[in-house]
Amino acid sequence: MSLIDREHELFLPTYKRLPIVVERAEGMYVYAADGTRYLDFLGGIAVNSVGHSHxxxxxxxxxxxxxxxxxxxxxxxxxxxxxxxxxxxxxxxxxxxxxxxxxxxxxxxxxxxxxxxxxxxxxxxxxxxxxxxxxxxxxxxxxxxxxxxxxxxxxxxxxxxxxxxxxxxxxxxxxxxxxxxxxxxxxxxxxxxxxxxxxxxxxxxxxxxxxxxxxxxxxxxxxxxxxxxxxxxxxxxxxxxxxxxxxxxxxxxxxxxxxxxxxxxxxxxxxxxxxxxxxxxxxxxxxxxxxxLSEGLMDHARMMGAVLLSELIGLQAEFPALVTQVRGAGAMAGMELSIPAGPLVDALLDRGIIANATSDTVIRLVPPLTFQQEHVAEVIGALRAVLADAAGN
Ligand SMILES: Cc1ncc(COP(=O)(O)O)c(C=O)c1O
Missing domain, CATH: 3.40.640.10 (Type I PLP-dependent aspartate aminotransferase-like (Major domain))
Known part of the structure; x- marks a missing residue:
């Protein structure tokens, strides 16, 4: 029996888990048992603020x-x-x-x-x-x-x-x-x-x-x-x-x-x-x-948050029919969509990005506060691709 089947057998079905068996996590990334690397913009649901395994x-x-x-x-x-x-x-x-x-x-x-x-x-x-x-x-x-x-x-x-x-x-x-x-x-x-x-x-x-x-x-x-x-x-x-x-x-x-x-x-x-x-x-x-946090991480989050938000606003301008609003600050951003967010979050996962949907139509990004320019570029590239797919449907 697979690990996933064993979980289904043993646990009350309260969690809709992602289809990932975790091997380890480090910094901005979660590594699956099958060797796949995921960029973590969920951060243990806003927990891993200093990155995994700091x-x-x-x-x-x-x-x-x-x-x-x-x-x-x-x-x-x-x-x-x-x-x-x-x-x-x-x-x-x-x-x-x-x-x-x-x-x-x-x-x-x-x-x-x-x-x-x-x-x-x-x-x-x-x-x-x-x-x-x-x-x-x-x-x-x-x-x-x-x-x-x-x-x-x-x-x-x-x-x-x-x-x-x-x-x-x-x-x-x-x-x-x-x-x-x-x-x-x-x-x-x-x-x-x-x-x-x-x-x-x-x-x-x-x-x-x-x-x-x-x-x-x-x-x-x-x-x-x-x-x-x-x-x-x-x-x-x-x-x-x-x-x-x-x-x-x-x-x-x-x-x-x-x-x-x-x-x-x-x-x-x-x-x-x-x-x-x-x-x-x-x-x-x-x-x-x-x-x-007091050694500069909070300042870093503020600065990188401004970068992330401005990139998300750029996506809003590219996909005005799909992205209705962008909100947040620092390492906490939400992208409000005119369509359900769940399928886009699944599509992001297929592209190696962990995020989640809240409030049905919002893609929520709560990465570790340690995120850098390159991680923003990666997540924005994936978002652009899944929004383009959704626009084509
Ligand atoms: C704002 C807020 N308050 C309370 C809670 C509950 O925290 P916990 O899951 O640790 O009980 C959460 C969890 O998501 C939260 O986001």
Whole structure:
């Protein structure tokens, strides 16, 4: 039986996997067991920000592995503390809680917000259409996509989903019962869609007026991906709580809830916890990632992102009937099509490029932040070819 058949036999069929059996991955490339080399513009779904198998990340992991892997959060651990110090220095946030994943960061942030709001009887938490916050019940409760939710209710009480970038709908939904809103200022799964400045301004104004907490979900767009450390930075707004995961662990499972000073003392001993969150090996990898970001990788992503976007805009001009919009920043780009994106993504794979489709009609590119001019040329050449094929059909 082939490896693929064995997988089909053993696993719940929740993933539509690419037809690739991976042998190894290095830098910008994934190598299949059959010897094929793929240029990786998916980056482990926006995880491998420093490229696959970065020597600094491997070294940090190896050093920590030899000391110990896991002792539990009963202990003080220098790897955790070093990571938290770097995160705090780079973001200005006051305190941190470390998680294993993005959805766990979302759940923790929602719990913390409710714990803070409980003194005033605030419970209601809103998310926004197109937002993606994870697969657990809190996260799903503030998401609108039926495919992720059908048949799995009921969801959390006192939650809801408002239309993204709709200032009036936000104003209409506002009351002093609102505990928090969770905003992905650059939506990833939702199709690489930015919040508008008007929407961000309205959030800031209403937060002042109503006193709710703003939770920024930076799980995908954060950790330097856009060329800023956080996607929300360009809006001049500072969330009260920020959630992170994905790239921040350098390929190991690690996430974080960052909180501003006034939320520092909401939780006491035992009010939240996790066995594995903040694992020492993951934190060592995370520290190496943060070092690389502050040593110039973020600037590189900003610069190369401008190159990528301008090339994508060039393709839009070449194929105006097919490419309706290009969005993003840094190592996060979306190309909105007038046709389903899935077949084009399959065609890209046939040409040795790994990308994916989000939001049905968007080709999403989230490469490692280490991508170079030659990789842009390769991906743009392949995109041009598959768009030309699609135009001919
Ligand atoms: C913005 C955002 N939030 C939350 C999540 C959930 O993260 P995880 O899959 O680690 O639970 C994701 C995952 O794609 C995401 O993109």
């Amino acid at each position: 020597p600094r990340v491997i070294e940090a992991i190896e050093t920590q592995l030899r000391r110990y892997m896991h002792v539990s959060n009963y202990f003080y651990q220098d790897a955790q503390i070093a990571f938290a110090e770097k995160l705090s220095a780079m973001t200005g946030y006051h305190k941190v809680f470390l998680t294993n994943s993005g959805t766990e960061a979302t759940e923790g942030a929602m719990k913390l917000a409710r714990a803070f709001g409980s003194a005033e009887g605030r419970q209601r938490i809103f998310g926004f259409t197109g937002g993606f916050h994870g697969r657990t019940y809190g996260a799903l409760s503030i998401m609108d996509k039926p495919r992720y939710k059908d048949g799995m209710g009921p969801f959390l009480p006192e939650t809801g989903v408002l239309p993204f970038n709709d200032v009036q709908a936000l104003r209409d939904a506002m009351s002093h019962d609102v505990c928090a809103i969770v905003v992905e200022f650059l939506q990833g799964e939702g199709g690489v869609r930015w919040a508008t400045q008007e929407f961000a301004d309205a959030i800031a104004e209403l937060r002042e007026q109503y006193g709710f907490l703003l939770i920024g979900d930076e799980i995908q767009a954060g950790a330097g991906r856009t060329g800023d450390f956080f996607g929300f930075e360009r809006f001049g707004i500072v969330p009260d709580i920020v959630t992170m995961a994905k790239a921040v662990g350098g390929g190991l499972p690690l996430g974080a809830i960052l909180v501003s000073e006034r939320l520092s003392h909401v939780w006491g001993s035992g009010q939240h916890g996790t066995t594995f969150g903040g694992n020492a090996v993951a934190c060592a990898a995370g520290s190496a990632v943060l070092d690389l």
